Amino acid sequence: MTAVLDVSGISKRFGGLAAVDNASFTVEEHTITSLIGPNGAGKTTAFNIVSGFLKPDSGTVTFAGQPIEGREPHDIYRLGMARTFQDPRVFQEMTVLDNVMVGVRQKGEAPFWAIMRGAKVNAQWKAARERAERILEDVGLLARAKEEASALSFGEQRFLSIARALVGEPRIVLLDEPTVGLDRSTFGKLVELMKNLVTKERKTILLIEHNMDVVMSISDKVVLMMQGTTVASGTPAEVRGHRSMVEAYLGKRHVAASQ
Amino acid sequence: MEYLQHLLIMVMIYACLTVSLDLNIGHAGILSFGHASFYGIGAYTTAILTVYAGLDWFTAMVLAFAMGAFIAVLIGLPTLRLGGDYFILALFGFSLIVTSLIINMEWLTNGPFGIRGVPRPSIGSYQVQSGYGMLGFIAIMTAFIFFVHWRFASSPMKAALHAIRDDESVAMSLGINVVRTKIIVFALGGGFAALCGAMGAFYFRFVSADGYGLQTIILLWAMLFVGGNCSLLGAFVGPAVLMLFPELFRFIGGQGWDIGHIQEALYGLLLILLMMFRPQGLVGNKVGLRA
């Protein structure tokens, strides 16, 4: 397996706080890699660096063989990396379908081609709509394609945000705590969706996830972050047994339980 | 009859200004306070190029568009990336500078006296002369400008603009070059406002320094918000309603009244009340000024 994403020694300070401190990990193609760690460990900040929203103070990020640290988010998307945010952040006043279609970059967006149209522009636009509909079907929202996104429940908005990130056919998607706030049935659907993305669609997923059951059952690889640093990485079984893991999760839970 | 012609022409010119302002404010969320300045830049470019440089009307009009777009890029490049309140303020300052330059650069603009004798458009040997001819010319230009904006609003461009308006970070995360798109849209807004300036110059055959300042900005904003964001129909309804208002006064016999200031008071009140009770305007879509 080749590493499609190689994060090496990245650091980011906010004022006096080292949010990410010399963190390194790799993500292999066609796998699910989970980034875990306690609240404030720096997981989201690491995502922001990888996806171009923050420039790292130091370190490198290599995606598909190219250095991408410090490049603009829209460039990185075009290289084949999409992300979601911790909140769904769907476009509330657009329809569900339009929300997804925002993720497709096409010629017709340029003012000149918006005016002139032409067969190629129209064909691209039609293809975009079809792809958006297919993806909405995958996430179970096709029936609601014409509704305003604000009419969706929180869980449905979460699925919509994932569909939006997938419509551009990225090689890798970064999902920031996608299961938070989902009820039991939708939760199962999401886990199923992620598995299918990797096995059927041959995508790669980098996941931030707090639910250990999900992490341990679907991850090919787990990376543990604490206080900005990656302290352990390996198969779920390896990381589960790591002593930092006890400190990060079980330790706290034990303390909490005994109080 | 002549008066009705005048009214129709004015409504059309303002409708074109409103629809191009809507492209900036309604669709892209760029709160442009420079729109009246671009209108003035277009009018003066047309007047200077035809009267002083002797260019034909069509070339002058095209160059007016280019000038509006070019200056919009110039001012947009450093300010659009700052965003929010900084941008509003910078554009406010820009509009005051433009007014001041028009008055003070006498060698170019003839200062407070304005420039007279802008030629009427001509096609082949046909010279637009009569009021009807002018009405036709303005109507054709309006149809063209509305067609272009309809194309924008019914293409994938609209989704990208609305994404930027609603959440710039998400737009970026989906591969949209936010800064570049905003500059392009701002340039288009400036270009089309300048085109409206050219239309006005051809119609009045005369340009002068007043008419492109703060009062015009407020009028344009009021027209946009009365009609409503992201709506071609709204871009007509707003100007029509606000242009007919002074006529109403004439009709009910308010001759001795200070109509100018009553109008201004009304625009101010309208802006407040619209924001409170109907931010989408009379016929606008629900989109636009989100909570």
Add this chain to the structure above:
Amino acid sequence: MLLLQLFIDGLASGALYALTAVGFAIIYNGTRILHMAHGAVFTAGGYALYIAVKLLHLPMPVAVIVALASAAAFGVLIDLLVYRPLRARKSSEAALFIGSIGALTLCQAVFALIFTTDTLYLRQGPLPLYDIGEISLTIMHIIAAAIVIVVFPILHLFLTRTKYGRAIRALADNPKLSVVRGVNVERLYMLIFAIGSLLAGFAVSLIAYDLGVRPEMGFPVMFVSLVAVIVGGVGYLPGAAAGAFLLGLLQNLSLWQLSGRWQDVVVFGALLIFLLFRPAGLFGHMLSTRRV
């Protein structure tokens, strides 16, 4: 010598700008409203002074107190009638800003309808000059200096030592709060608008007495104040004051080489240059514009 005289004049107008600018900044920092109607508050104070002096024939000190109170009340009124209903609807910042523009336009037009667009004078003739060496001062220079020397330290004490002052500062650090240090934010807003408008009242009392009152007199002053806030750095009150003095000096010193009609270009040229090269202002404070 001319340059020194222009420098002194610049300091005096800087002092007046500083009062409006700091008033604007207090409101902006606490509420994040780009309070364009500050210009209308300013003008309202001017007309209040005119009414008190010319129509009610009150003695000057009383008239000034009436003007100050009117400005403060007018500011609070705009908050109550325009901004509070919009906040209650959870309106966007853009909608609040448009409401503010609307309020400014409405007030200016109503002033013009009531008082006409003519300048109303509170006094006649030139002010007596006090010559000191080669420069000459008017009573206005002296009062402007005195107000700044008295008002700003009091404001500083208020903001740092009192419960409400500290609450205002806490709100400026985190405008999303709904209760600050046990004070309801809506109440705090009223106080913020009262103080910010009061400061404008000081400035307008001087200007109205010196130069008279016109419906649109508040606009340029409000606008220079806004620029001062940007130049001085958003979120930092001494910065706004420093920016105001800088602009006052710039405006007056530019008269040395340029005629007065270029003043707008000078002020806004300065703004554009700052936005271009140092958007965080003199002291490096800036609102974050990109949220991830």
